[in-house]
Amino acid sequence: TQLLEQSPQFLSIQEGENLTVYCNSSSVFSSLQWYRQEPGEGPVLLVTVVTGGEVKKLKRLTFQFGDARKDSSLHITAAQPGDTGLYLCAGGTSGTYKYIFGTGTRLKVLA
Amino acid sequence: DVKVTQSSRYLVKRTGEKVFLECVQDMDHENMFWYRQDPGLGLRLIYFSYDVKMKEKGDIPEGYSVSREKKERFSLILESASTNQTSMYLCASSPLMGLYVKQYFGPGTRLTVT
Numbered sequence: 256t257q258l259l260e261q262s263p264q265f266l267s268i269q270e271g272e273n274l275t276v277y278c279n280s281s282s283v284f285s286s287l288q289w290y291r292q293e294p295g296e297g298p299v300l301l302v303t304v305v306t307g308g309e310v311k312k313l314k315r316l317t318f319q320f321g322d323a324r325k326d327s328s329l330h331i332t333a334a335q336p337g338d339t340g341l342y343l344c345a346g347g348t349s350g351t352y353k354y355i356f357g358t359g360t361r362l363k364v365l366a
Numbered sequence: 367d368v369k370v371t372q373s374s375r376y377l378v379k380r381t382g383e384k385v386f387l388e389c390v391q392d393m394d395h396e397n398m399f400w401y402r403q404d405p406g407l408g409l410r411l412i413y414f415s416y417d418v419k420m421k422e423k424g425d426i427p428e429g430y431s432v433s434r435e436k437k438e439r440f441s442l443i444l445e446s447a448s449t450n451q452t453s454m455y456l457c458a459s460s461p462l463m464g465l466y467v468k469q470y471f472g473p474g475t476r477l478t479v480t
Contacts, residue, residue: 264406286465297370297456297471298409305465343408352397352416352463353424356409 258282259346259357267363271333276360278327278344285349287320287327292341334364369393370472372457378478385444387475389457396462398440399469400424400432403454415440447479 259280268274278287286305290298302311304320304327311318315338317330327344344357373388391398397416401409401424411424413432421432429451433441440459444451454476458469 259408261408295375295473297458297473298469299471300468303466303468345409347465347467349465350463352414352422353411354469356401358406358408 259344259355261342261344261357261360263360264358265361265363267365268334270335270364270366272364274331274334274362276329276331276342276362278329278357280325280346280355282346282355283324284346284355285324286347287324288345288347288354289318289327289329290343290345292343293339298341298343331362334362336364336366338362339364370457370459370470372455372472372475374475375473376476376478378480379444379447380480381448383444383447383479385447385477385479387442387444387455387457387477389440389442389459389472390438391440391459391470392438393459393461393470394437395459395470396437397460398434399458399460400430400440400442401456401458402426403456403474409456412442444477447477449479451477452479453477 288303289301292298302318307322307324309320315332342360345354370391400412415421415434431443456474457472460469
């Protein structure tokens, strides 16, 4: 069974701080997605990475796919209260419809 | 903008009741999904449908069934609700498969079974 473990599970930081969230698995994935979910809403896709070592930037968010395509990280620079939410990674396998979702990291950024 | 709507935001049912959760998408997507979301467990796939009247079991289908009579509508049915089915249920839709495929999620239905 493929599993995606995220760490930390909870994170509470002050506005302006930097943080990194990790998504780890023993399985290889063809693609890795990151979603953010705000209270009362469904998850919204932030990014998809498909190549080992790939780095993508979305404003203050930097996403990296591990060289072996088993892990990923999300780094936020100068966090803002608007970054508050539940961050979920999801691993996909080529040719299938299934995405395996990670356990989630709940981030709270205090003003 | 893609819109996925779910029939209820909050639902309270009694043990043993038959429960219907409805999901509608407006983007003519082929694929539709039902997940349940529990703290510390992420999202777990219950059922998937890739076409009208077509369905496949996900990782946790026990105690659930689904119906897809029209392309835009995907229903999740709890045949006899139990307290361990208390959870947040999320519906999603996506176009055809691919590495960059994006799933569009509804706002969720928080179901409490008492």
